[in-house]
Structure formats: structure tokens, C-alpha cells
Amino acid sequence: MYKRLGEDPFYLQAYLSSLKFAATGTVLALLVGYPMAYGMARCRPGVRSILLMLVILPFWTSFLIRVYAWVGILKPEGLLNAFLKLIGLGPMTLLYTPAAVQIGLVYSYLPFMVLPLYAALERQDHTLLEAAADLGSPPWKSFWQVTFPLSIPGVVAGCLLCFIPMVGEFVIPDLLGGPGSLMIGRSIWMEFFANRDWPFASAVAIVLLITLVLPIVLYQRQQARALEERA
Amino acid sequence: MRRGPSWFNLVSITLGFAFLYLPIVLLVVWSFNASKLVTVWGGFSTKWYAALLQDDQLLSAAWVTIRVGLLSATIATVVGTLAAIALVRGGRFRGRTFFSGMVYAPMVMPEVIMGLALLLLFVAVQFDRGFWTVMLAHTTFALSYVAVVVHSRLVTFDRQLEEAAQDLGCTPSRAFLQVTLPNIFPAVLAGWMLAFTLSLDDLVIASFTSGPGATTLPMRIYSQVRLGVTPEINAVCTLLIAVVATGIIIYSLVGKWRASGALAKR
Numbered sequence: 001m002y003k004r005l006g007e008d009p010f011y012l013q014a015y016l017s018s019l020k021f022a023a024t025g026t027v028l029a030l031l032v033g034y035p036m037a038y039g040m041a042r043c044r045p046g047v048r049s050i051l052l053m054l055v056i057l058p059f060w061t062s063f064l065i066r067v068y069a070w071v072g073i074l075k076p077e078g079l080l081n082a083f084l085k086l087i088g089l090g091p092m093t094l095l096y097t098p099a100a101v102q103i104g105l106v107y108s109y110l111p112f113m114v115l116p117l118y119a120a121l122e123r124q125d126h127t128l129l130e131a132a133a134d135l136g137s138p139p140w141k142s143f144w145q146v147t148f149p150l151s152i153p154g155v156v157a158g159c160l161l162c163f164i165p166m167v168g169e170f171v172i173p174d175l176l177g178g179p180g181s182l183m184i185g186r187s188i189w190m191e192f193f194a195n196r197d198w199p200f201a202s203a204v205a206i207v208l209l210i211t212l213v214l215p216i217v218l219y220q221r222q223q224a225r226a227l228e229e230r231a
Numbered sequence: 232m233r234r235g236p237s238w239f240n241l242v243s244i245t246l247g248f249a250f251l252y253l254p255i256v257l258l259v260v261w262s263f264n265a266s267k268l269v270t271v272w273g274g275f276s277t278k279w280y281a282a283l284l285q286d287d288q289l290l291s292a293a294w295v296t297i298r299v300g301l302l303s304a305t306i307a308t309v310v311g312t313l314a315a316i317a318l319v320r321g322g323r324f325r326g327r328t329f330f331s332g333m334v335y336a337p338m339v340m341p342e343v344i345m346g347l348a349l350l351l352l353f354v355a356v357q358f359d360r361g362f363w364t365v366m367l368a369h370t371t372f373a374l375s376y377v378a379v380v381v382h383s384r385l386v387t388f389d390r391q392l393e394e395a396a397q398d399l400g401c402t403p404s405r406a407f408l409q410v411t412l413p414n415i416f417p418a419v420l421a422g423w424m425l426a427f428t429l430s431l432d433d434l435v436i437a438s439f440t441s442g443p444g445a446t447t448l449p450m451r452i453y454s455q456v457r458l459g460v461t462p463e464i465n466a467v468c469t470l471l472i473a474v475v476a477t478g479i480i481i482y483s484l485v486g487k488w489r490a491s492g493a494l495a496k497r
Contacts, residue, residue, distance in 0.1 A: 036247035039240030065468040069254035082270045168341020185343045
């Protein structure tokens with residue numbers, strides 16, 4: 001089984017493209033999520049708890065429903081294209097393309113990125129920034145030299161929480177992606193339900209699991225360290 | 232003095248939340264649209280909701296989902312709470328690290344792998360697939376979430392309270408039921424709710440472990456969604472969102488009310 005897996009370029013490609021989708025998705029989620037978390041941490045405590053609740057709420061709403069909502073937006077006669085037409089930009093094909101999968105990934109896992117980032121940023125001692133300012137550091141420099149380095153544990157936790165499930169994602173590539181967006185979770189599903197080749201599907205799953213063991217172990221270490229710090 | 236949010240912070244918060252919420256809001260709006268097209272507003276209508284009540288397959292799927300959710304959440308809460316107690320109280324028993332790793336593994340494992348593994352287990356022990364296999368599968372992955380939630384509450388629980396109860400003549404089990412359990416109850420309840428929503432939500436694991444006659448609501452929605460956007464599905468989704476949102480709002484209100492009650496008692 002494993003030999004067949006090695007010989008089949010289809011699966012190698014599926015693994016590589018899953019890793020690429022997940023890596024790009026994680027970076028994009030970080031780029032969207034960091035300013036959000038940073039802004040939230042700067043708000044008044046009352047506003048903060050409301051915003052926090054608003055970040056958690058989508059996590060409780062059905063994953064399937066949230067992905068499905070994008071179908072109506074991205075489809076050729078959907079809302080986004082109607083909007084693009086209105087402002088004079090020609091219609092774009094988005095649904096069933098890799099771009100749609102990427103949007104879906106970032107959208108679905110954004111709360112997983114924002115929460116640990118927020119937790120790391122909210123705890124920060126603001127007098128440090130004042131000290132930096134008193135010593136003549138411009139705000140952007142204080143950010144890179146003080147705020148960002150202190151938030152790295154949050155960045156690591158957020159990235160792992162996004163990356164690990166993104167690699168094995170099934171629903172998003174299936175609903176939003178076309179034949180061009182190959183992902184390994186979907187390949188396991190197909191092998192299992194369409195081709196009914198159970199041993200082979202298991203072999204594909206084991207290889208996926210092995211690829212994910214390292215990030216999972218990293219995540220657990222990170223969690224253990226965070227717990228010790230708090231204690 | 233701490234600086235408030237700058238315009239850049241406000242813009243990023245606004246855009247971020249718009250990105251998170253716009254699709255859901257649009258979905259809800261479309262479910263009340265009389266027109267079948269998403270770009271045309273044909274007037275307000277609840278006809279898609281009326282159509283749902285005629286859909287027997289959908290209703291039976293909803294019933295299966297509710298039963299699976301209630302049962303699996305309850306079992307997962309009991310087992311998950313016990314696991315959390317073992318992790319906090321058991322001291323450094325042999326294989327503790329392994330045990331805690333095993334308890335938390337389902338949270339980070341891709342669903343496809345969980346589903347496949349559980350199915351192969353059911354096939355190996357020749358358990359006929361159907362309602363019970365889905366229920367067991369949901370219990371399995373939900374109990375790790377319950378364990379995490381209860382664990383975080385138990386760590387802060389002062390054990391001396393329990394010891395005091397025992398000094399005053401309580402049996403260990405009675406001390407647990409009358410002192411410890413009421414104290415960690417908010418976390419147990421939160422764990423139950425999390426388990427129930429996860430079960431309500433799950434498509435992948437249910438698809439792998441389900442058999443004839445046990446189609447859950449997400450499975451039903453999924454098979455329809457693959458054919459495209461329909462107003463009926465928008466209506467089902469809106470109802471599901473409403474149920475979950477109401478649950479969370481009630482839960483947070485109860486939490487607030489309890490907190491203020493506790494303060495008033497002091």
C-alpha cells in the first residue's frame with residue numbers, strides 16, 4: 001500500500017498542495033488576525049469582552065453553514081460578481097478555484113488565530129511601550145522591538161491551531177474548490193467513499209498523520225509551557 | 232496612561248468583523264428572500280420555512296441529530312469530567328503524560344483521520360453502522376473538549392474545601408457530590424454545551440460512521456449543498472444559527488446572573 005502511495009504522483013501532489021494551501025492560509029490568517037487582535041486589546045475592557053464574544057460566536061456556528069454561505073457570494077451570478085459589475089470590474093470566476101479555497105480556509109480558521117493572539121497581546125504591560133516612547137522610540141519601532149517579540153507565543157499557538165486542521169480540511173475544498181484544488185483530506189474521502197479502497201485510504205491517512213505529528217507535538221509543548229508560565 | 236485604539240485599529244477591527252459576519256448575515260437575509268436568486272430581492276417571505284415543514288427527510292434527519300447530540304453530549308460530559316479529575320487528582324501516575332496526550336489528541340487530529348479510524352474500529356468489532364455508531368463516535372471526540380474545559384476549572388478549585396467536608400464526616404463520594412461538583416458545575420455545563428454543539432455540527436465523522444437510517448442533519452444539508460444554493464437550505468441554516476445563538480446567549484446570561492448573585496451574597 002505504501003509503495004503504491006509512493007509511486008502515485010497524484011498523492012504526492014495532493015500532500016504538497018495541502019501543505020501549500022495550509023501554509024498560505026495560515027500566513028493570510030495571521031496578516032488579517034494580528035491587526036484585529038491588536039486593535040481588540042487596545043479597546044476599553046467592556047468593549048473588549050463584547051468583541052471577544054463576537055470572535056467566539058462563529059466558532060459555535062456550524063462550520064458547514066459558514067462555508068456554504070460563501071457559495072452564494074462567490075458563484076458566477078453571486079453577490080461578489082454583481083458588486084464587481086456595479087463598480088465596473090468585469091465578472092470574475094471565483095467559485096471552484098484555488099482562490100475560493102484559500103478564502104474559505106482563512107475565513108473558517110480566523111477565530112483560531114485571533115483568540116491566542118488576543119490572549120498574548122491583552123496581557124502585555126503597556127508601561128513597556130511608554131518606556132520605549134520615553135526613550136525616543138517611534139511607535140512602529142516600539143511595535144517591532146517590544147510588542148511583537150512579546151506576542152510570539154500567541155503567534156506560534158495561533159499558527160499551529162490554524163495550520164494543523166487546515167492541512168486535513170475536507171469540507172472547504174469540496175464545496176468551494178474545483179478539480180484544480182487538490183487537498184489530501186478530500187483525497188482520503190474520495191478513496192474511501194468513491195473507490196472503496198479502505199486499506200489504501202488508511203495508508204494515505206497514516207502518512208498525513210505522520211506529517212502532522214511534529215506540529216502537534218510542538219503545539220502540546222507550547223501549551224505545557226504556557227500552563228507552567230501561568231502557574 | 233494607556234492609549235485608546237487608533238484609527239488603524241478601528242479600521243482593522245471593523246474589516247475583520249465584517250469579514251467574519253457578512254457571509255452569515257447574507258445567508259440569513261437570503262432565507263427570507265421571495266426570489267430564488269441571491270442577487271434579486273423579491274420581497275420578504277417565509278415560504279421557504281413553510282416548505283421545510285413538508286420535508287420529511289429533513290425532519291427525520293433533524294430528529295436523529297438531536298437524539299445523537301443529547302446522548303453523546305451527556306455521556307461525553309460524564310466521561311470527560313472523570314478524565315479531567317484523573318488528570319488533576321491522579322498525581323503523577325504511570326502513563327499520565329501518555330494518557331493526557333491521548334485525551335487531547337482528537338482535538339488537533341484532522342476529522343477525516345478520526346472518522347476513518349473510528350469506522351475501521353467499528354468494522355473490526357463487527358458493530359453494525361447506524362445511530363449507535365454515530366453516537367459513540369461523537370462521544371469519543373467530544374469528551375476531549377469536555378475534559379479540557381473541566382480541567383481548567385478543576386485546577387483552580389481549592390481541594391481543602393473537599394477535605395474539610397470529609398473531616399466533618401462526609402464520605403468521599405458525598406463530599407464530591409455536595410462540594411466539588413456544584414463548584415465545577417459551570418464548567419461541566421459549558422462542556423456539555425460544547426459537546427452538544429460539536430455533535431450538532433459534525434459532518435465528516437458522522438459521514439464515516441453512519442449507516443442506513445441514521446442520516447444526520449449536516450449530512451442531509453451537505454448532500455443538498457453540493458447541488459448548489461437553495462433557499463430551503465438557507466432557511467435550515469438560519470434556524471440552526473438561531474438555535475445555537477440563543478443557547479449561547481442564555482448561557483452567558485445565566486453566567487452573568489450567577490456571578491452577580493455570588494457577589495450579592497458576599
